[in-house]
Amino acid sequence: MLCNDCPRMCNVDRTQRLGFCGCPNKIVVSKVIENFMWEEPCICGSKGTLAIFFAGCNLRCNYCQNYQISFSCKGVQYSAKEFADYLNSFDQDKFSAIEFISPTQYSSLLLEVLEHFQKKIPLVWNSGGYERADMIEKLAKRVDVFLPDLKYADNTLSTDFSHSYDYFRYASSAIKMMRSCKKEEIFKEGVLVSGVLIRHLVLPGFAKDSLEVLDFIASKIKNPFISLMSQYTPTPFSKIKRKLYPLEYKLVLEHAQKLKLDKGYFQDLDSASDSFIPSF
16 A cells, blocks of 8 residues: 555555655554643643654654654554554543644554544644645544644745645645534533644744744634744754744734734743653
8 A cells, every 4th residue: 555644645655665754554653651741731631641652754843852753763563453452451541631643654554543442532633734634534533632733834944944845735724624623622621622722833033934824823724722832942953053032932922912813822931941852
């Protein structure tokens, strides 16, 4: 079977060779963190998530905080049935939600998994946003909460930082589909059990692009729920070598207020710290 899980449409047989993501024709899990609390409060709840960090990535952003696992494909390999059995082995009562982190490159296999997974708590699809809308429509039957990034509006930036000249075209379409499938946010005891939470990380030196991202969200997504982040922290591979200036973030925050994008989360600048990066 040819791999067409994401917009790159690699058309490669992953049993024979690897595509851009560097992943085989099996699900590869780099790390599992139980009771993971480093997300927005409505995602982690009081118990935290069962966070599944998948290996590889279809973007490999040069500033990725998880570069130790996204730039390679090291981890434990599972067939779809093996991974479903693994998920079913957890006591779901211990968690507020189950979170798939960077799962896009395994979309087809994970659809098979979810047919056999006995889900009792919300399932969160935490992705970079570079998705196919038709795949999102299929996933929405099994996924409860979409947690996508909307990284850029400018194709030059997405090419330079994330190897994807067409990022905005696909990410904007995918997020529209997410909203079409999950028309509103539904909460239960403070936990988001259904909906879409759009994340945007403000990049140092590129606040203008953030304004364009917010313009899109305000004009094209009905009743948007957002997380506006200031946590950019340079890694050894980052092309941007500094953290965000307070004035840059203030400019973006004020634009969000102007657009009445007030439903969601807004970080403090002290979030830009290595302490928020999981150890891999």
